Each structure stands twice: as C-alpha cells, then as structure tokens.
Amino acid sequence: MREFFRAHKNDKWFLAFFSIAIILFFLMPIMSLDAGNSGDEDPFQIPQGNYVVEWFRTLGEDQTNFTFGNLRYYGSSFDVVMAFFNQTFNIDNIHISRHIFNSWFGWLSMLFAGLIAFRIAGWRAAVIAMVFLFLSPRFLGHSFNNPKDIPFAAGIVMAVFFMLQFFRQFPNVKRTTVIFLALSIALAISVRIGGILLFGYFGLFGLLFFIKEILDYKNQHKKITLKKATEYKFKTIFKPLLFYGLGICIAGYFLGLILWPYALQAPIRNPIAAFQLMSDFDVNIRQIWAGERVWSNLLPWYYTPKFIFITTPLIIILGALIYPFLGGQKKENRFTTVVVYFCFLFPVLWMIYTSANVYGGWRHSLFVAPFMAVAAGLGFNALINFGKQHYQKILLTILPFAFLIPAAIFTVKAHPYQYVFFNRIVGGVQGAFGYFELDYYYHSTREASEWVIENAQKTGLEAGDKIRVVSWHPASVQYFFRHHTDRFEVGFSRWAERGNNDWDYAIFTVTGMNPEMIRSNMFPPANTVHQIKVSGVPIAIILKRTDKSDYFGNRMREQGQLDSALVLLKNSLASVPSGEATLMNIADIYLRRNQNDSAVFYLDKLLAFDPRNEMANYFRAHALVRLNNLGEAQRSLQVIINHNPKNDVAPWLSAQLHAQQGNLFLMERMLERALVANAGRQEEAFNLLRQAYQTMGFSQNDATIAFTRIWINVLEELGFTAEARQLRNQR
Numbered sequence: 001m002r003e004f005f006r007a008h009k010n011d012k013w014f015l016a017f018f019s020i021a022i023i024l025f026f027l028m029p030i031m032s033l034d035a036g037n038s039g040d041e042d043p044f045q046i047p048q049g050n051y052v053v054e055w056f057r058t059l060g061e062d063q064t065n066f067t068f069g070n071l072r073y074y075g076s077s078f079d080v081v082m083a084f085f086n087q088t089f090n091i092d093n094i095h096i097s098r099h100i101f102n103s104w105f106g107w108l109s110m111l112f113a114g115l116i117a118f119r120i121a122g123w124r125a126a127v128i129a130m131v132f133l134f135l136s137p138r139f140l141g142h143s144f145n146n147p148k149d150i151p152f153a154a155g156i157v158m159a160v161f162f163m164l165q166f167f168r169q170f171p172n173v174k175r176t177t178v179i180f181l182a183l184s185i186a187l188a189i190s191v192r193i194g195g196i197l198l199f200g201y202f203g204l205f206g207l208l209f210f211i212k213e214i215l216d217y218k219n220q221h222k223k224i225t226l227k228k229a230t231e232y233k234f235k236t237i238f239k240p241l242l243f244y245g246l247g248i249c250i251a252g253y254f255l256g257l258i259l260w261p262y263a264l265q266a267p268i269r270n271p272i273a274a275f276q277l278m279s280d281f282d283v284n285i286r287q288i289w290a291g292e293r294v295w296s297n298l299l300p301w302y303y304t305p306k307f308i309f310i311t312t313p314l315i316i317i318l319g320a321l322i323y324p325f326l327g328g329q330k331k332e333n334r335f336t337t338v339v340v341y342f343c344f345l346f347p348v349l350w351m352i353y354t355s356a357n358v359y360g361g362w363r364h365s366l367f368v369a370p371f372m373a374v375a376a377g378l379g380f381n382a383l384i385n386f387g388k389q390h391y392q393k394i395l396l397t398i399l400p401f402a403f404l405i406p407a408a409i410f411t412v413k414a415h416p417y418q419y420v421f422f423n424r425i426v427g428g429v430q431g432a433f434g435y436f437e438l439d440y441y442y443h444s445t446r447e448a449s450e451w452v453i454e455n456a457q458k459t460g461l462e463a464g465d466k467i468r469v470v471s472w473h474p475a476s477v478q479y480f481f482r483h484h485t486d487r488f489e490v491g492f493s494r495w496a497e498r499g500n501n502d503w504d505y506a507i508f509t510v511t512g513m514n515p516e517m518i519r520s521n522m523f524p525p526a527n528t529v530h531q532i533k534v535s536g537v538p539i540a541i542i543l544k545r546t547d548k549s550d551y552f553g554n555r556m557r558e559q560g561q562l563d564s565a566l567v568l569l570k571n572s573l574a575s576v577p578s579g580e581a582t583l584m585n586i587a588d589i590y591l592r593r594n595q596n597d598s599a600v601f602y603l604d605k606l607l608a609f610d611p612r613n614e615m616a617n618y619f620r621a622h623a624l625v626r627l628n629n630l631g632e633a634q635r636s637l638q639v640i641i642n643h644n645p646k647n648d649v650a651p652w653l654s655a656q657l658h659a660q661q662g663n664l665f666l667m668e669r670m671l672e673r674a675l676v677a678n679a680g681r682q683e684e685a686f687n688l689l690r691q692a693y694q695t696m697g698f699s700q701n702d703a704t705i706a707f708t709r710i711w712i713n714v715l716e717e718l719g720f721t722a723e724a725r726q727l728r729n730q731r
Helices: 002-008 012-032 041-057 077-088 094-121 123-134 137-143 149-169 175-191 193-220 226-255 261-265 269-279 303-311 314-326 331-354 363-385 390-403 405-413 428-432 445-455 474-480 515-519 549-558 562-575 580-592 596-609 614-626 630-643 649-660 664-677 679-695 700-717 721-730
Strands: 286-289 292-295 467-471 488-492 505-509 528-534 537-544
Touching: 012 094, 012 123, 041 077, 041 094, 041 261, 041 474, 077 094, 077 175, 094 123, 094 137, 094 149, 094 331, 094 363, 123 314, 123 363, 123 390, 137 149, 137 363, 137 405, 149 175, 149 193, 149 331, 149 363, 175 193, 175 226, 193 226, 193 269, 193 331, 261 269, 303 331, 303 363, 314 331, 314 363, 314 390, 331 363, 363 390, 390 405, 445 467, 445 474, 445 505, 445 528, 445 537, 467 474, 474 488, 549 562, 549 580, 562 580, 580 596, 580 614, 596 614, 614 630, 614 649, 630 649, 649 664, 649 679, 664 679, 664 700, 679 700, 700 721
Parallel strands: 467 488, 467 505
Antiparallel strands: 286 292, 505 537, 528 537
C-alpha cells in the first residue's frame, strides 16, 4: 500500500480522488443521521436480525427466525451484525447506528466504482465515476437506510473490481486479491442469494480473458495456427484459471452462509430453494406507474429500464452512451468495456427476460448503478482526451461537473429525501407527482413523527388520556414515539378508511393513493396541518382531527342508527369535503334506504376528485341498476375492470347484467375476466352461464361447450398452458 501511494502521489487526480474519498467517508454517515427509517426496517429486518442472533445465542434452540414471514430466505448479514452490535453496546437509537454503517456500504460502492474506472483509464476517470455515483440521488438516498440493496451493491462492485485485479495479475495473482475477491462474493451472498450471479460473472469474464489470451498469443506469433495457440493456452492458463475460479467461488459461497441459519441447515439445498423463491417472488404491491395504480406483477416489461432512465441524472446517461464510441471500442479496452457494460446491462435485461416481479422504483437493481457511473466516468474521460489544446481539455473537464450542478443542488435541498429524485425527462419531482411513486419507502415518517411530537396538543376530542396517532405504516412511526408513550399511542389506518377510525393526528406518506385524487384540488385534505415537501410537492402530510363526526357517524351507521348517522356524516363533510369514507358511508345509508338518486349524488361527489375509486364505482353501479340505468351502471363497472384486473366482483356483476340483457358474447367475456381474477368462482360461473343459455333457448351441451372455451382461455391467461392444451384436446 505504501508503494502504491508513492507511485501515485504526484498525480493531482489521485490526490483529488483520495481527498474526495476521505471527505465522503465522513460526510455520508453525517448525512445519514437525518435519514428516516425505510419501510422494511422496523416490521421485518430489525426483528429478523434479533431472531437470528437469538438462534446463535441459544445454539439453535430459538427457532423464531425460521417462522418470521419469508425472511429466512434472506442472508440478512447486515441486520444480524447490527443486531449483535446494538445489543452488545446497549444502543438505544439503533437506527442511527444502522444508518451510519449502511452509509459506509454506499461509500464502499462509490470507492470501488472509482477504483474500477482507475484500473481502466486512470485517476481522472476514477474521480468522475465516484462523483457521478455520489451525485446519483437515487443511489445516495438509498445509501442511508436500505440495508438490503446497498450492502448487496457494495459486494457486487467490490467483487467485480477484484475480478479485474485477478485477471490483471494472472497468473501471478496476489494472495490479497484472492482473499478479497472471495470475501466480496461472500458479502453479496450473505445479503441476497442472488449474489451467486457473481459465479456466472467470474466464469464469463474468465472465458473472455482466456479467448483474449489466445488471440494475443496468436498475434504475437504470426506463424502459429489458432488451433495451436488454443492448445498452448489451454495447457498453460486454463487449468490455473479453473483452479483459482472454483476455489474462490467455493470459499465465497460458504463464507456467505456463516450468518444465515436457514442455509446452514442444508448448505446446498436451502440456498437453491431460496434462489428459486427469490427468482419468482410472490409479492404483489399496487403502486402508481405512469399515472395509474398498477399491480407489481403486471407492470410493463420496460418498467426497470424506464425507471432508471427517468431517475438518473442525464449527464450520467450521456457519459455511459458515448464511451463505446470514444474509447471503449479500442482493442486494449474491449475486455474491460464488456465487463463494465455487462454488469450494467445484463441484470436489467435478465429482469425483463424473466418477467421479474419488481416494485419500489429500481431498488432491486441498484447494484447496476455503480457500473453506470463507471461507464459515464470512462465516457467523459475519453471525451477529455479528445481535446487537443490545453484550454479544450479544461473546458471538457469542467463539462460533466457543470452538468451535475442541478443534481448537486437537489441533493442539498431535498436532503434526506434524495431517493425521490426524477430527472428533467418527466419534469423533475414536480412532474412525477401523481404519476410515479415518490416516498414509497416511508422515509418521511421520521420528520412527520417528530413534528407531531413537538406540535401536537390535546383538543378535548381524545378518547382517553393520550393523543392517538395513526399511520398507514405504524411500525416506523411507533419507533419515534417510543420515548413518548405517556402522551401518545400509535395505531393503524388506511388512507381511504381514515374517517372510520379513531385518531387525533394522522401521518400519511403520499404513496399507494389513487393518482387522480393526488392530482386533484381536493388534495391535501382541508384538515392537513403540515406537509413535508420536496421540490414544492408533498411527499407526506399530517392531518389533525378537529371533529369526529365522521367516526361517530360510521359507528352509528354500523349499529343501524341511520338517521343520526346521516346527520353526523353530513356535518363532517362541512369541515372535510374530501372525506372518502364519509361520502361512501352516506351513499351506503341511502342505498340501504333505496334512495338511489341520493346515493349516486354523493358517490359522484367522491368520483369528481377520485374517479377510479373502485368501491365508489361499484356502489354507483348497484344504485344505477336499481334505477334501471344499466348502460351507465356498466360504464361504472368498466372503470374498475379497465384499471384493476385482480378485481373479480366488477366483471361478475357486469356479466350478470349482460345476461339479463341477453348479450351472451359480452357475458362470456366478463365471466372470463372474473375467473382470471378469481378462479375459485368456476362452479358459480358455470351455473350463471348455464342459466343464461337456458333462458336464451340453448341446450345444456351448448352451455358446457361455451364454458369449456372460457375455461381454456382462463387457464392460458393464468399460465397453465399444459392444462389448457390437455382440455382443448379432450374437446
């Protein structure tokens, strides 16, 4: 190491790289002190870390870590180490220590991204790459409190760096390179079993290196044939490559399992099972995408690449695009160019090919961000080299940093919410508001909780001695109230149901809500007392209860006291006209009374600012059916059908209406749609179809044939192609 510093101490770019790295080493943990908790920390990762520590402490007697959701399938090394650290030193504010260490993993990603660029093109490229990654707001923001994706990214980028070191030193590979490569692979595997993709990386890069060595040897010895060159290199380097590769991968694999109880029980079988499960992760989250609420397993194939494209500073995208044309295509750079771009492009393309279930932006593929920064650094470094005059080189050197100024300004102004960044393609955060998810990971619940603690006062409406605070994500909110339980109690409430629940203050991040409602002039609601904003738009709001007529009105409605309930609910609308639950409850009362015009009137009030509200549209359809306005009823149902393929009740009612009207074709289409959403209604659907066919004068056999056709289509759409084929052949 001392020799390394001596060799580069006179290089001003090395001094710049070293200085920036030291600054970031201290700056990033300081920045992390302001971060809130991520949405997975409190309810999942922190408890699992504690459970694993107990498993080790009790020598396997405590089995809780195996039964806590699906967390046993994750290595969770970061959470385990931090649980042990916090318990050992009796740390109360465990999130502070977690976020500090998390930020250092982000720093490691930036450091090694720079080192990869250095090994390819020198220290100037290294400085540009490291600064690019630091000023990638999405990556920086996740570095504060994402203990799965950021440590995983660090393991991946470190491993790739040491792979390049390995091939650069081969066949005289240093022991430290072998050790650190194995440890880097182990780090990635210990966080996510997906780290085994590094085996494929190493094998592919080894094959490319082997081919490169053959071609180089052939070029050095013009008279030798390609076959002879291949035979010679096979004897001299293939066996050592294979020996090193297997040894490093085996060591990295088993080191990665040390803190993973599930894997330790069956070191081969269980990690394979975990990998298979993670490859087809069965979690469906509904989120805003391009202005609509979309289920995560139904997102378009271009979800990840588009999200990367609209949330990465444009100057980084430009740099990554130009390098293959300005230097990456040169013979001496081809191997490293393939390595860098493969590490960036392959995971994204693989996610597209496998239709991976991704959500929450592109956090599942954050490990490609360092390689994009490397590519951009290499691109602008090559561009600077094109400058002939000294002043040209200076201007070209200033260029990438100058274009990073907007990202730098955003990083300062938006702190600690950098991860909600969007670039100019969609108009920044303001343009993304109501069209894409912003604080989907609940970072702002910390600031919101602290505001409530400091500002909340009793109003006399409290049900007891304490102020009740509710949230859609109470786990993280609960943490910040842990020392204030004498004044506060924390509860749960969904956004649309808040009027039905008892609370005094409510904290909601602007996520999971209907996008039209967010963009309407009814948002935020009239009882909003504080907003947490980024670029002028709210990412979280705090509501204060000044009247509980909606809550007590709902209780009376549930008890059948409809007259009193109606008075209270209408009083509530005077103070909060956008109370979805209140409007729904009023409509429900009128439906019970068969006053369908009045029900439609109040439902239309709701739909004016939340036109895709599914319950409102469904209630409206029922009211319109009673009014014999079947065409308008179908239009309300179609709103639901068009925007939520997992809803089975809307197409079911639509099928019934089409059956009444004698429209068998549309009835069959709606039955098919209902069965795709809920295949358990198979027998019920057949009975409805049979009755409709009988009414229209068709035979039982005709109904059976029609239903078989419908069921084949359902099986195919659900992915049961073999069963569909077998049923088709039996016809």
